[in-house]
Amino acid sequence: MVLPRPRTSDGAAALGAIAARPSAALLAFDFDGTLAPIVPDPRDARPHPRALAALRALAPRVAGVAVVTGRPAETAVEYGGLDGVPGIVVLGHYGLERWEDGGLTGPGAVPGLEEARAALPELLADLGPLGEGVHVEEKGKAVAVHTRRAARPAEALDALREPLRLLAERAGLAVEPGRMVIELRPPGMDKGAALTALADRVRPGAVLYAGDDLGDLPAFAAVRDLRTQGVPGVTVCSGSSEAPALAEQADLVVDGPEGVAGLLEGLLP
Numbered sequence: 001m002v003l004p005r006p007r008t009s010d011g012a013a014a015l016g017a018i019a020a021r022p023s024a025a026l027l028a029f030d031f032d033g034t035l036a037p038i039v040p041d042p043r044d045a046r047p048h049p050r051a052l053a054a055l056r057a058l059a060p061r062v063a064g065v066a067v068v069t070g071r072p073a074e075t076a077v078e079y080g081g082l083d084g085v086p087g088i089v090v091l092g093h094y095g096l097e098r099w100e101d102g103g104l105t106g107p108g109a110v111p112g113l114e115e116a117r118a119a120l121p122e123l124l125a126d127l128g129p130l131g132e133g134v135h136v137e138e139k140g141k142a143v144a145v146h147t148r149r150a151a152r153p154a155e156a157l158d159a160l161r162e163p164l165r166l167l168a169e170r171a172g173l174a175v176e177p178g179r180m181v182i183e184l185r186p187p188g189m190d191k192g193a194a195l196t197a198l199a200d201r202v203r204p205g206a207v208l209y210a211g212d213d214l215g216d217l218p219a220f221a222a223v224r225d226l227r228t229q230g231v232p233g234v235t236v237c238s239g240s241s242e243a244p245a246l247a248e249q250a251d252l253v254v255d256g257p258e259g260v261a262g263l264l265e266g267l268l269p
């Protein structure tokens with residue numbers, strides 16, 4: 001398989017370094033929209049079969065493989081079949097949780113979440129007909145309000161922004177906007193801090209991070225920061241029409257999870 005060519009010289013140098021010496025590379029991926037194609041019901045999300053197969057094959061050859069996701073870590077492990085990827089680390093809830101070798105670590109109850117949960121039914125009812133099809137994903141340590149299945153998903157999302165911002169402020173939670181979703185989650189962690197901590201542990205010779213959504217921007221910034229410390233890094237956008245801001249900041253844009261699968265296959269011997 002041929003490797004795609006990043007459009008930046010930094011990205012090209014990093015991908016070249018990874019291909020030349022995979023044993024020193026840290027490869028990290030977002031789950032939904034990057035490894036797993038976007039589907040209407042979050043419970044149906046599963047990795048692209050070729051991406052998962054390539055990840056399994058690459059894992060023993062690299063310094064580290066990680067999934068950094070807004071999902072609870074155990075949900076990503078279950079939906080992704082990630083316990084079949086040797087040595088993988090799964091950082092859930094934007095890095096608050098860590099799953100490794102079958103063990104999970106993370107914080108306990110989240111202050112303010114109960115208050116947010118209790119307020120959601122009335123807040124959604126206030127949307128009127130625009131709210132039909134809007135649904136709440138219960139994530140244990142966060143709640144996500146999804147509009148993908150509404151008749152007018154983008155309009156419903158826009159109508160929810162301010163009420164959810166105010167609710168999060170009252171409850172002391174962070175607002176995480178995404179692809180037809182707004183999440184209320186614990187503050188104080190993001191994918192950038194999660195990736196930085198992981199890189200501190202792995203001490204890679206080069207890093208690749210692939211994502212598809214706004215929540216991945218801090219991880220892109222972490223890759224750029226690693227570059228300033230002399231660690232080559234490449235940011236990859238799993239492209240879609242829903243998150244143009246991410247494509248603008250990526251060294252390499254590929255065509256969704258299928259493109260991510262092709263990239264991983266290109267790294268295989």
Ligand SMILES: O=P(O)(O)OC[C@H]1O[C@H](O[C@H]2O[C@H](CO)[C@@H](O)[C@H](O)[C@H]2O)[C@H](O)[C@@H](O)[C@@H]1O
Nearest residue numbers: 031032038039040042045069070148179180181
């Ligand atoms: O960090 P990620 O792994 O990308 O998780 C972010 C959110 O992804 C999920 O929602 C997205 O994928 C769903 C399934 O394809 C889709 O229906 C939804 O519209 C997308 O926003 C997940 O349900 C959320 O909990 C994650 O926070």
